[in-house]
Amino acid sequence: MKRWLLLSLMLFCAAAGAQDAAPDALVRTVTDDVLAAMRADKDIQKGSSGKTVALVENKVLPYFNFDRMTALAVGRDWNKATPQQKKQLANLFQNLLVRTYSNALSSYRDQTVRYKPFSMKPGDTDALVRTEVVKPGGRPIQLDYSLEKSGPGSAWKVYDVVVSGVSLVTNYRDTFAQEVRKGGIDGLIQSLADKNKTLEKGQK
Amino acid sequence: MKAHVRYRFGRALILALAALLAPVPAWAQEQAPGDIPETGQDPLEGFNRAMFAVHEGIDLALLKPAAQGYEAVVPLPARVGISNFYDNLWEISRSGNAFLQGKGQKGLTSLGRLLVNSTVGIFGLFDVAGKMGLEEGDEDFDQTLAVWGVPGGPYIFLPLIGPSTMRGLAGWSLDQAAYPLWAQVNDHPALRNGLVVLNVVKMRAALLPADQVIEDAAFDKYTYIRSAYLQRRAAQIRD
Numbered sequence: 001m002k003r004w005l006l007l008s009l010m011l012f013c014a015a016a017g018a019q020d021a022a023p024d025a026l027v028r029t030v031t032d033d034v035l036a037a038m039r040a041d042k043d044i045q046k047g048s049s050g051k052t053v054a055l056v057e058n059k060v061l062p063y064f065n066f067d068r069m070t071a072l073a074v075g076r077d078w079n080k081a082t083p084q085q086k087k088q089l090a091n092l093f094q095n096l097l098v099r100t101y102s103n104a105l106s107s108y109r110d111q112t113v114r115y116k117p118f119s120m121k122p123g124d125t126d127a128l129v130r131t132e133v134v135k136p137g138g139r140p141i142q143l144d145y146s147l148e149k150s151g152p153g154s155a156w157k158v159y160d161v162v163v164s165g166v167s168l169v170t171n172y173r174d175t176f177a178q179e180v181r182k183g184g185i186d187g188l189i190q191s192l193a194d195k196n197k198t199l200e201k202g203q204k
Numbered sequence: 205m206k207a208h209v210r211y212r213f214g215r216a217l218i219l220a221l222a223a224l225l226a227p228v229p230a231w232a233q234e235q236a237p238g239d240i241p242e243t244g245q246d247p248l249e250g251f252n253r254a255m256f257a258v259h260e261g262i263d264l265a266l267l268k269p270a271a272q273g274y275e276a277v278v279p280l281p282a283r284v285g286i287s288n289f290y291d292n293l294w295e296i297s298r299s300g301n302a303f304l305q306g307k308g309q310k311g312l313t314s315l316g317r318l319l320v321n322s323t324v325g326i327f328g329l330f331d332v333a334g335k336m337g338l339e340e341g342d343e344d345f346d347q348t349l350a351v352w353g354v355p356g357g358p359y360i361f362l363p364l365i366g367p368s369t370m371r372g373l374a375g376w377s378l379d380q381a382a383y384p385l386w387a388q389v390n391d392h393p394a395l396r397n398g399l400v401v402l403n404v405v406k407m408r409a410a411l412l413p414a415d416q417v418i419e420d421a422a423f424d425k426y427t428y429i430r431s432a433y434l435q436r437r438a439a440q441i442r443d
Contacts, residue, residue, distance in 0.1 A: 096421075099420065100417065100420045100421045103416055103417065103420050104416075104417045104420075136280070136284075138410065139340060164436055164439070165435060165436050165438070165439025165440065166431075166432045166435045166436050166439070167435060170431065170435060171428060171431045171432055171435065173431070174427050174430070174431045175422070175423045175424055175427050175428060175431075178424065178427060179423065191423060195423055199420060
């Protein structure tokens, strides 16, 4: 009886932990998971982009909030888009980021990640997890993740990645605004689709 | 003779700086002091894009192949040593600039790094201080000018120098003037040119991994690099 109680208590804690992981623990788990998977897979080490993309889709994607990322990257023009256009934009932007990120992963293969001290107040819904990527022979690269909790019951999700002070989302803002000025929201959708097509071709 | 050359160089530099800074044009007055132009604000875009195209041409024909050759020929430990040697000599102006910005702790860290790496690290070839936990800083004259309230001015892209601002160019000139290696080898043109070329090649080599990422990520490379540069400088100035 005692043993059963202990077991159920352990199970309960484990389940609660996975569902409500703190932002820093989440980033650490996902990073370690991805690095371990890359080190274990010979095809990925040889540069198989299909497998890297699959890895990113399975292990990284679920922890990102792409709707929020897209809204931030499109900026002021976001309100001009119809719900249908918003959905298209988020899908295309997600594809672009997955492909870019997968390629970046394979070129930064022999890296190690250091986690910086993290602090958060209970009840916070926005958090910054700071890490450092160390490459042999290079100076460390600051890699920070902005995470957000959209409601009391929901999980933490990443909505921006900041590399050496450069926000991925903000960096796209200028480009996206430029595309919208040229051809409206549909113009932006078109150029995102074109960009993805070129990337896909290059990776096959 | 040596002093004369240096004096002339110094005077030319001051004149160039004065020309850059003296007349405060309209764009500067509109900005809050210390501000970098907001991303997207690029009054010299036409000129910049032309210069960017020139730079890309030089890079494709010369810089990138040289950097790739350097990576292929020189083994990693030697590349690390070379990079550390150049970096170590930057600690002097990093430390000075940290003090000028009132960052005492950072200034002392840079000085400590210089002392440890120049001695135990054998002329800076080994980053012993880094292993002791003294982290490398990145303070420079552009950041100091920004902290003192000099506005960034328009974004400007020049071949070989890369992305900058008006203030960034002034800061860059001061950085180069304060870099002790250049003054030491001023009277040995062959050695000086060799060291300058090696410096450019090793800097370009450090950027090689980013090439593919930018190629993949950017719709418009010019805009992408401009946003990244302005964001990065703003972050460095804020810290």
